[in-house]
Amino acid sequence: MTTGLQEVARRHEAEVKAVSGRPVPRGEPILELRGLQKNYGTVEALKPATVTFLSGEIHAIVGENGAGKSTLIKLLTGVIPRTAGEVLWCGDSVQLATPNEAIARGINAVHQEVVLCPHLSVAANMFLGDEMNRRGLMRKRAMTDAAQGVLDDLGFNLPANATLGSLTIGQQQLVATARAAMRGTRFLIFDEPTAYLTRQESAQLFRLIRRLQGEGVTIVYISHRLEEVFELADRVSVLRDGTHVGTRAISETNEGELIALMINRTIEQIYHKEHFPLGETIVETRGLSGPGFADISLSVRAGEIVGLYGLIGAGRSEFALGLYGRQPLTAGEVYWQGRKVEIGNERKAMELGIALAPESRRDQGLCLNLPIGLNINLPVFRRLTRGLTINRGAEAANADRQIRDLKIKTPSRRVLASAMSGGNQQKIVIGRWLSHGAKLFIFDEPTVGVDVGTKAEIYRLFARLLEKGAGIILISSYLPEVYELADRLHVFRQGRLVASHDYRAASHEEVLAQAINA
Amino acid sequence: MSVETVESAGPTPKRGISILFGLTLLGLLVVLWLLLGLATNAFWTPNNISNLLRQGAMTAILAVGQTFVIITAGIDLSVGAVVGFTSVIVAWLLAAGVPLWLAIVATLAIGVLIGVFHAFGIVRMGLPPFIITLATLTSLRGIGLLITNGSTISITDEAFTNFSRADFLGIPSLFWMVIVVAIPAYVFLHLSRFGRYLFAVGSNSEAARLSGVNVNRTIYLAYILSSTCAAFVGLLLASRIGIGNATQAEGWELQAIASSVIGGTSLFGAVGSVHGPLLGAFILATINNGANLLNVNSFWQRIITGLLIIVIVYFDQLRRRGSR
Amino acid sequence: MSVETVESAGPTPKRGISILFGLTLLGLLVVLWLLLGLATNAFWTPNNISNLLRQGAMTAILAVGQTFVIITAGIDLSVGAVVGFTSVIVAWLLAAGVPLWLAIVATLAIGVLIGVFHAFGIVRMGLPPFIITLATLTSLRGIGLLITNGSTISITDEAFTNFSRADFLGIPSLFWMVIVVAIPAYVFLHLSRFGRYLFAVGSNSEAARLSGVNVNRTIYLAYILSSTCAAFVGLLLASRIGIGNATQAEGWELQAIASSVIGGTSLFGAVGSVHGPLLGAFILATINNGANLLNVNSFWQRIITGLLIIVIVYFDQLRRRGSR
């Protein structure tokens, strides 16, 4: 591969030069927000915010779910129009009314939800709107090569000619990252880029970010993982309920202060772990094989959290879907409370008492253009039905309870799921199952995009479920989470179960090494 | 948390500059009626209102059935053909001396079977709804023509043919049939869990499936409802024109889909109601009725229909967007 | 975390039990031709092949235009009406003594304008494509009928009317027109960035917008191409039937959409090609031609057409799924 990121970015930079404003020395303000504000109808997503970003810094933004972080990013990249306020770019007032305006200045973002075209190839997505042409025709080959070059350069092991929709969410996120790195030649924003990434890919991403910083790019980094913020950032700004409550130099603050700023109270402990006496075995798989995984034998007992860790593509989600009856099994047996069962489809699984909160909230989890209430109640409508019709009171009560318990930030259960912030959407996917009364809960990346406060809530809810005698399979690419919570931790690699550990029996490094096979 | 209240849940509606902007579809229909009342004396006569109710009735029922399918992000192009075909079936059965009740039941059963066939094609054979229903559209007309040998079968059963002319409590029986269909349809779509499932499947069938919704059964349900509604309209048509003829109801599928879309249904699924398509159908019927009363040239009538559809849907869009 | 390993983890593609399963759409068309060649002597005569090429030509061009729109997740119901309408326009202009070249240019320009109007309705007024194109469908037929006063306008220009009957290098001129449309269409859709933007808008218009794609312009482009293709077909039709008549080409919109969908285009957007709709159109033409040659009763012909559509799309689906 001949072209790397720099070559491709340089091509873009040449176009950017014309409009991008004068060069700003490192450490001087490059982008200033003055009273920037955004209302959706009556919802004040972002109250007048005044923030300054310095040239060449890594600036983290943290805040609870629905605090307005993504809204801020969308304003800066011309995705949505602002309600009021001013933006200064290199000292000049700019509109940033359209995505083109932002792109032209070298401002780009990796958005929280992957916004790419699933039907197009990876290369086509990376060059969308910025194609290489010769005499009016696209240079498809050149673009594929260049895209491959960039991907290889960044260490992302992805084929540039694959159709985007065939990749997993995490892989799509990497494509979006590569794409933004090509275009955000002066100002680059990452909105929870590590949500779907494992340690391995996160580390790659951090290297990329540092490298870009070295090249003079200003970076904005949004994350709910505070250790990442401390690892990476120079300064950090905190948003709470749409208000900018402060900016700190990273050297002058600590986790406790940030959490206090974010949620206006302190949490002693995020990972809430209670050990319950383990009961009978709820489910046991013997040599289970299916598309994407093979020969998986594990069991879950009442009161137990079984963690599954692995890299993207390790086959954990497929195993979960196979166990849940969504995908056909090719070999192996499932024993449910000691009895051999055939789980042919999802409804059979539900009848047995299995609940699955899937990995991708957008593709598998939510009916985005339907109300929150319907989304929450979807698995339990049968129970809410009295005679022919749904008991509307019970329907409302159930939805409201989950909204309250999970602190889903919404004016009403009637609001469409698409109007929720990412973390709040995730809570809907979780909340849907909490009233279901299942015996086995499979949570696939349950806390993706969820803020620390709510994470702690969710872990407490796990404990409540265990207390009632349920078992949990917790799939997570975030090692600390599985590490701190799982009574038994299984490591997956390339579709196989390669190692198992008891609660905190192995070190992080050991687990990671097993997942990577390094 | 019924789906139609979603709109009102949003932030307070922006006041439109014009009063027209705030009008619901029902409001627009009433405005049309008031204008026609001013423009022609005949409009508000009981006789004409009866006519109007009768004229919109069949499309209205088709549109309600069609809406179920569209909510699942599907489409049923066959409804017009099913109407023509079932009019032939009932005429044929009656001509063969089958008792009336049995002929009606058998005809409706054929409607169910057609729906089953569509859903089978979609669910098991993986065919796009457009293709499988287009294929039945073509084939059913062929079968109907074969049965009648290209001609029509007269219906001599007076009880049957008188039905469509009859009134009950001063309201035409055909309009009663709309009510008979609309009320259970409303309960089904907006109050029962199966209605919720239709929306969920149309919005994200994978999410619905993983939440334990029987997606296949939901699709069967939608197509069966649509073609059974069509078979029911076939009965009404046979009663109204007193013949069975396979080429009748040509293009009614477009009318039904248009009524549904005018009534706010989205062809991408997950958005729709029962009252919307009813209003859509009666808006279209009113336009035709009004043009006839005003003795508008038939060609101008087409032009005006097109323009009015644009105007009405535009105002309706404005209101919806305003209230977001 | 590489994707190559991903694929290998999946199941090996199932080998179809029958060779039919592996056939591309082109293969299915060839099979149809071979079977017809065995069943009837007349099929492979040069005369009949010419007929077949002529008969599929107009739908093929409409289907290509339609495909651009469907790829953006839209629909253009007006194409049949545009064909009828523009046949009237060109006949009218020629009757008024406008020189042939100018009449042709003006007619195509009207096609462009209709497309602009559609895109305007969709982009600026926020109307669903179904509604705005249905409205023009209705209105254009009305305007055409007004112009002709419900009858037809004869075309006396011999050069114009002889064109559609002419051959060039042994291939009917109408089929040459397909080539003339298809080659630039192929270059546009598959090789130029504008074609890629069509796919991007149909796949995720928000993503396209964020990438700096001018989504509105892309939609204008799609609808303009569709209705200009329709205007072009209007010219060809006028040449072929030697008259302008606003009621011609009724239902061709469904034929065009069906050809496109048979050719693998998805009504949900972002999936489609130029060769697919061409094959779809010629498959439909072959079915009709074959049925005529075999002297199939015209009612049976409908039934068979419906069944063949199901069978062909089913096999095509199987192949697509198999090759995943």
Add this chain to the structure above:
Amino acid sequence: QNATIPIIVKDTTSFFWQIVLAGARKAGQDLGVNVPELGAQSESDINGQISILENAVAGSPAAVVIAPTEFKALGKPIDEAAKSVPIIGIDSAADSKAFTSFLTTDNVQGGRIAADGLAAAIKEATGKEEGEIAIITSLPGVGSLDQRREGFLDQVKTKYPGLKVVADKYADGQATTGLNIMTDLITANPNLVGVFASNLIMAQGVGQAIAENKLGDKIKVIGFDSDEKTVGFLKEGVIAGLVVQDPYRMGYDGIKTALAASKGEKVEANVDTGANLVTKANMSDPKIDALLNPKVN
């Protein structure tokens, strides 16, 4: 090997053309000719009929019998076809001199007959040839329907100045639309005394509207062509009269003439198969009865 003579009608889905085909079929049996029955699926599908003609000629038949949908449009294709086979026209003319023979009903004349019938019926009911009348055409842009309308309007204008055409409507080929238009006409024009429904489907719809409103005595309807349903209306007095052609003979004689022509025999260039007004009074004449109840199968 029997000779093949295809017959191409305008619209195979209409009863009228099925009778034509029945006549042709019978002729085929009687004369030992193979008769493929072809036709478009709508009278307005001109392009479809041209394609069918092309396909038929490609099969090298002995002759072709065709009912052209449109005068001008079918001219060239028929010229072309006539280069290889004799062409016999039935029902309607085309802009071609290549026809070997023509068996037609004059549709303009049919319209005139309808006007006469309507005037007579109105006179019988009210004592004078006066009042408001309407015409409903099934579809715009169909040659034969245009000719009927033209003949009707012309005859009313020249011969019955007392009759005033207050509505000149086009439907969309659907009986229900005819029915709806008629009920609206009744509402909008309380003084209406007569209607001409110029084809079978419209006569069915209009007849139903009259029957529904029990206005058979007040509003006189003249239809065109016949089937069981409209004959029933005629018997009940819902419809005052029907203009009927002789489609069976058209089909039968068409094939017969074509066979003769293909053998090089001399055939008559023009044959008028005629149109008759049927009323309750003359409907039981054996000759009329044969027209009303053709032997389709």
